[in-house]
Amino acid sequence: MxxxxxxxxxxxxxxxxxxxxxxxxxxxxxxxxxxxxxxxxxxTGVIEREIAVLSPSKLGRDMTVIVEVNLERESRAHLDAFKKRMRDTPSVQQCYYTTGEADFLLILTVKDIKEYEAFTQTHFMDESNVSRFRTAVVMDRVKASLDVL
Structure with a gap:
């Protein structure tokens, strides 16, 4: 290159x-x-994919939420299962397996707090391997980019 x-x-x-x-x-x-x-x-995979960047607010997805998730068990099977669930969930824009305080960091867009509450019920409270999650609601999208260069 x-x-x-x-x-x-x-x-x-x-x-x-x-x-x-x-x-x-x-x-x-x-x-x-x-x-x-x-x-x-x-x-060669340098360009992974080409996408259109959509406006969440113009599509009724006015709320962005950042969530730190801790798992009870971190076996390969448990990690893979959580990763798959997040990949398969449309409201999850980004999911990172991380070091430090949280096992995962999620970025979601949802219509409102009710939709987020339903998400937490399905993916955290009904999931026995999620030990804790912490939520931050985004007040202002200052910069949102996937630019590398």
Whole structure:
């Protein structure tokens, strides 16, 4: 990976709909050369996926919640089961297995406190392996990004 690849990545990271023509004008390569580089970046997994970033509030998901979760048991089977449940739950935007005070850190978007309460009932209170969870409700989304470069 060279500086041109990094430049291409910065461009598509901010706007994945840029055409090869538009990118080529920025990086001083031909459109076919840009397409070849993009293909390689996708095939090697540097570009994991290309998505649309949706507005939670415009879709009625006005509440963002950050949750620290502690498990009772941390065997591979228990960890894998919790990870799978979080992956399969649409309201969970991000889930991190962490070191420190909490075993997991979750970021969720929900419609309201009632929906969050139902989430906690299903995924924490009815789950015998969750020993504790701590919730922080986001008051203002100052920055939300998955940018790497």
């Amino acid at each position: 060279d500086d041109t690849d990094l430049h291409i990545l910065r461009l598509v990271q901010s706007n994945s709909r840029l055409t090869a023509d538009a990118i080529s004008a920025e990086v001083n390569l031909s459109p076919p050369a840009v397409q070849k580089r993009l293909k390689k970046l996708r095939e």
